[in-house]
Amino acid sequence: MAVHEARSREAEDLSVVPRFTRAGMLHVPKDRLPDHEMLPQTAYQIVMDEVMLDGNARFNLATFVTTWMDDEADRLYAATVDKNMIDKDEYPQTAEIESRCVRMLADLWNAPSSEASVGTSTTGSSEGCMLAGLALKRRWQQARRAAKKPADRPNIVMGGNVQVVWEKFANYWEVEPRYVPLEGDVFHLTPDRLLDHVDENTIGVVAVLGSTMDGSYEPVQEICATLDEYEASSGVHVPVHVDAASGGFIAPFVQPDLVWDFRLPRVVSIQSSGHKFGLVYPGVGWVLWRDAEHLPEDLVFHVNYLGGDMPTFALNFSRPGAQVVLQYYQFLRLGKEGFRAVQQACQDVAVHISRTLEAMPEFDVVSDGRELPVVTFSVSEAVTKYDVYDVSRKLREHGWLVPAYTMPPKREDLAVLRVVVRNGFSHDMAELFLRDLRTAVDWLDDLSGPMPREEQPSTFHH
Ligand SMILES: Cc1ncc(COP(=O)(O)O)c(C=O)c1O
Numbered sequence: 044m045a046v047h048e049a050r051s052r053e054a055e056d057l058s059v060v061p062r063f064t065r066a067g068m069l070h071v072p073k074d075r076l077p078d079h080e081m082l083p084q085t086a087y088q089i090v091m092d093e094v095m096l097d098g099n100a101r102f103n104l105a106t107f108v109t110t111w112m113d114d115e116a117d118r119l120y121a122a123t124v125d126k127n128m129i130d131k132d133e134y135p136q137t138a139e140i141e142s143r144c145v146r147m148l149a150d151l152w153n154a155p156s157s158e159a160s161v162g163t164s165t166t167g168s169s170e171g172c173m174l175a176g177l178a179l180k181r182r183w184q185q186a187r188r189a190a191k192k193p194a195d196r197p198n199i200v201m202g203g204n205v206q207v208v209w210e211k212f213a214n215y216w217e218v219e220p221r222y223v224p225l226e227g228d229v230f231h232l233t234p235d236r237l238l239d240h241v242d243e244n245t246i247g248v249v250a251v252l253g254s255t256m257d258g259s260y261e262p263v264q265e266i267c268a269t270l271d272e273y274e275a276s277s278g279v280h281v282p283v284h285v286d287a288a289s290g291g292f293i294a295p296f297v298q299p300d301l302v303w304d305f306r307l308p309r310v311v312s313i314q315s316s317g318h319k320f321g322l323v324y325p326g327v328g329w330v331l332w333r334d335a336e337h338l339p340e341d342l343v344f345h346v347n348y349l350g351g352d353m354p355t356f357a358l359n360f361s362r363p364g365a366q367v368v369l370q371y372y373q374f375l376r377l378g379k380e381g382f383r384a385v386q387q388a389c390q391d392v393a394v395h396i397s398r399t400l401e402a403m404p405e406f407d408v409v410s411d412g413r414e415l416p417v418v419t420f421s422v423s424e425a426v427t428k429y430d431v432y433d434v435s436r437k438l439r440e441h442g443w444l445v446p447a448y449t450m451p452p453k454r455e456d457l458a459v460l461r462v463v464v465r466n467g468f469s470h471d472m473a474e475l476f477l478r479d480l481r482t483a484v485d486w487l488d489d490l491s492g493p494m495p496r497e498e499q500p501s502t503f504h505h
Pocket residue numbers: 107166167168169170172206208251253254255286288289316328505
């Protein structure tokens with residue numbers, strides 16, 4: 044029948060028309076809004092084709108940030124993407140979940156009272172660092188003014204290895220950054236040279252639990268003890284903030300006897316990244332104060348918005364709520380035992396990798412994954428044909444993203460490669476990685492002469 048014939052021709056036409064030859068769809072502007080709308084399928088395909096060119100997140104050994112969650116988490120994510128964290132009046136249950144997470148973390152980090160704990164979710168550790176730093180600065184200013192002393196030259200003391208967020212904090216909020224330089228083979232802040240940099244204008248010392256550079260822990264307890272002695276002799280009280288971006292979710296499970304948290308009275312605040320070893324997709328961090336006294340009330344805004352009084356201490360206003368929901372999911376799903384199992388597995392894989400590297404004459408292991416599950420290693424002095432940047436490039440050919448970079452000032456002579464072992468990086472994947480590393484090194488070793496040098500080796504931004 045004619046009608047049938049017409050329909051089938053139409054169907055045929057539709058099925059064979061490739062999307063990109065649709066009239067008007069041959070050219071899509073990249074840097075300005077297209078003049079007309081397009082079908083959602085076409086837009087989807089264009090965007091998917093672009094993001095496909097990004098690396099495979101599971102092969103990304105550079106990042107500390109979660110790249111895998113289980114199916115239930117993915118479903119929960121999809122079901123809660125529309126929640127705005129700031130609309131606490133509209134989403135009271137999400138707000139309640141946030142409070143529960145804060146109490147759970149206060150308990151995990153041994154706050155004097157988890158019931159009376161004070162804290163908030165943040166966009167990530169960076170926002171947490173800014174908020175904690177601001178609280179330190181404000182408390183220092185208040186104390187100085189109360190004592191009728193000048194409050195115009197605050198400084199903050201930290202190791203030369205701190206993550207860039209602390210440079211930002213000092214720059215944005217006009218606090219003098221004082222970096223304790225690295226020395227010898229210790230790549231983080233140690234108490235011995237700390238006091239050369241501390242004085243009555245110090246708003247606080249930042250101790251890092253899990254250095255971005257090599258995954259090592261700064262000795263928070265000894266740093267506090269040194270500041271105790273300083274206070275006893277000078278009368279100057281210097282509080283400590285712990286940047287536990289990664290370690291906040293590792294140490295309580297893998298090194299439970301390490302004393303680094305609110306058990307130390309001098310530790311006034313701690314921040315950590317839920318989206319790193321907190322095992323949640325990017326977009327969530329946490330910052331907690333030991334008690335309400337350490338978060339100056341005048342930093343907290345009370346917003347009368349959308350129907351209720353809402354206390355907020357945040358740099359952002361609107362922010363996704365789904366990641367907070369996912370954090371709660373992970374807490375419930377894993378519990379302490381589950382977290383311990385996941386993080387221990389990461390550490391076992393990291394230690395396996397570092398042991399294998401130790402047995403390879405081409406490499407020197409700088410950190411072996413026994414603190415954070417992070418392995419850093421350099422090319423040994425005997426190797427003359429290639430360097431860490433060449434190894435990093437060769438590994439990319441196999442899909443592995445392993446950054447190469449130099450250590451901070453005073454140890455810039457040392458260039459390393461870093462592997463971050465995260466949830467989902469199994470022993471099997473580690474074996475594949477080590478096999479590809481071996482292949483890369485054999486290829487480089489077989490060269491008839493040294494690799495040509497770049498004027499400026501590519502740099503990695505932490
Ligand atoms: C020690 C440390 N502090 C702060 C940050 C910033 O964390 P985020 O990416 O969660 O903002 C990082 C990130 O790697 C880090 O390693």
